[in-house]
Amino acid sequence: MARAPTSGERAVRIITTAVAEGVYVESAVGDRNACARLNGKGLLQRDKKDAARWYPTELAVKKYRTLETVVEPELGPSIGRIAVWRSIVSIEVGTRLRLADQAKVDALKPSFLEIGQQTPITVQGQEGDERVNLSAGLHRLQTAKQLGWDKVLCFHQPFDDLDRELWEIDENLCRAELTAADRALFIARRKEIYLEKHPETAQHVSGGRARQNAASDKLSFAESTAQATGQDKRTIQRDASRGEKIVDMALHRVRGSRLDNGTFLDRLKQVPQDKQVLYVDAALAEEKRKAADAKENRTKRLQHSRMIRTAVINHIAEQGKRVAxxxxxxxxxxxxxxxxxxxxxxxxxxxxxxxxxxxxxxxxxxxxxxxxxxxxxxxxxxxxxxxxxxxxxxxxxxxxxxxxxxxxxxxxxxxxxxxxxxxxxxxxxxxxxxxxxxxxxxxxxxxxxxxxxxxxxxxxxxxxxxxxxxxxxxxxxxxxxxxxxxxxxxxxxxxxxxxxxxxxxxxxxxxxxxx
CATH class of the missing domain: 3.40.50.150 (Vaccinia Virus protein VP39)
Known part of the structure; x- marks a missing residue:
């Protein structure tokens, strides 16, 4: 049995059809109320003679038609990329270093319903390819999926697999609020990919000083990452060191916990890699025990305070005046x-x-x-x-x-x-x-x-x-x-x-x- 569309999905279908075709004619039960709500937002106007016909307003055309082609302004008009609509089912998500955060998806939904998808996602492949891989924009893609959209706006890039993963990492490093464990995972993986693509940039030690291979005109990993993300080189080198010296499983256990901070990661670096997971599990168990103790102590303090306050109030009440x-x-x-x-x-x-x-x-x-x-x-x-x-x-x-x-x-x-x-x-x-x-x-x-x-x-x-x-x-x-x-x-x-x-x-x- 087919799922009935939500009110938000119905509104998106109606407004996109109206903008694309210049008119929308009510065709399903529930369309009248949805059209009336869009009319209240200034996006549709009713035909004066036919109550079932609705026309997009200038505001609707401005908000929705401009999404059909988008030029990235920061690249300049001569090399700007054109964003085009693409079927969601043709986009492969693949394995991600970071999963979608449902809270961020929910936060995007009102904006998508109100003004549409303003920022295209980036996919690996050509516009005519039957299947493409997602490079950047997982939260935008998930938002469109959950709203029941069939298509999303995409930038197509002829990336290879390594380029696609680099793009995803840089997108996260630039835009996301990352924890210490997140940064260590991303930076370490970026270094691995970058050196695989540009082995000539690998640094070697000579006379106690690190220097870049003179035969290469490519930037070093740290310089490249700093340029791509706007971060400090020393910070990048520190995060790369953490990520390289800590196994992925240990970092994944740390993520989002009370231990997800630079101080703990630096301690973890000193632990032999075959013992890091056990070290993290023991530390997490200790943190859990401390949290439980703190909660119990806080509860006892609050209960004691309540008991004293209640006794004082009851004593005052006993002194009150009661006359038949x-x-x-x-x-x-x-x-x-x-x-x-x-x-x-x-x-x-x-x-x-x-x-x-x-x-x-x-x-x-x-x-x-x-x-x-x-x-x-x-x-x-x-x-x-x-x-x-x-x-x-x-x-x-x-x-x-x-x-x-x-x-x-x-x-x-x-x-x-x-x-x-x-x-x-x-x-x-x-x-x-x-x-x-x-x-x-x-x-x-x-x-x-x-x-x-x-x-x-x-x-x-x-x-x-x-x-x-x-x-x-x-x-x-x-x-x-x-x-x-x-x-x-x-x-x-x-x-x-x-x-x-x-x-x-x-x-x-x-x-x-x-x-």
Missing amino acids: GEMPRAAYAVGYCDVPWQQEAWSDETGQDKGLPYPAMTVDELMALCAGDRSPFTQDAILYFWTTTNRLDDALRIIKAWGFTYVSMITWDKVNIGMGRWVRDRTEHLIICKRGNFPGIDLYTAKPESLYSEVKTEHSRKPVWFAEEIERLYPDMRKLELFQRKESLQPGDIRLNGKWEFWGNQAGAPEGGAA
Whole structure:
């Protein structure tokens, strides 16, 4: 079964066809939306009489048609190379010193989709050859492949195999951020190839000084590499020495590890080549052990710091004020709140609302409820605050008035769609906010996901999952839930474990103190 094209692949097909043929006529399901998106980017314009016909704009022609032939400006117009489109399947990748980095490919995709392939790849062979070998441009080739393109722009060079590999190495040395092991591999291989092509440039020692063979008018390996890559000769000689004295397998093991640095490679040079792989494996194992020890020590320090901070906050909370019938003062470090919002009329035509089974409070009353020294929460605290989507702005005002700062949010998907003035509501949001030096969640504790789905029940009742998550994250802290009656909880609710207290309010008059 054929794979359906992605939206990006469809857009590329449409715009390239439009530019090449001067028009694009919708021919498949999904073309209309893709053409509309390209129209929004200023690349297509619709026929005024036929809605299925689209024409490329001047911007599209400028961006895409200019890719058909490209002259390399740095070579000058008289010797510039012409880039031509070539079938991707005719290009052999072959063995590479360096594999493609998927992160770089992903980074190139938006540019390819937006403006096309601006820089051609280089291949070994003539334009008419049935098959050619890739010389430079692996990431560009992989990007085009993954986007579903059939062709890419190519420069053709009549390289032999050694020239092709030299080109690949120089391309990497010039453009890539290489590690010490990468440079050693590339430079050592380049020296090997260069001396194979130009053996007359080999240097010999005479009278204690190295000198180039006078019979050769070719540059030495180091001079040639410096000229091709813009690097310092001494750096090249150092990297070549490393690469020659370290076996490839050992270098490949080192690449990308903590040991991938010049200091370790210089030590490795002194190890007999038949023992280098074992030496690297032992060093990597030691580094892994050190990293594990460091992680364990860091974890213990963080846990100890959290434990002390939690104990201090709990001690402060114990000193807080708790009087029956009154709002507590500075007595809880964790808050959970579902305020009694004043109901809005849900119909502009009738002005009706559904009414509430409990007394409501205005936004101003809610802002004043826990502001300043009236706060039931300690100076260092975290608050979980429920809001509907249409009340989000008011919720943030209340949170700020209570001295808290927004941190994140969990959305409750209620599965069944409700009513609404602008959209039909299906979600509510639990805002997470904190103040002061609250310790937060332990680094290695599993974090809750930002979306939770559970079918809603009666009005205002929230799934117990949210309270269970709060209890799991802060098991050692006492918690206060505002506007919740303890008596309304079902048997087995986590909030009945003795670590939760409750406070309700009727438009400013106590409904029942902390229980």
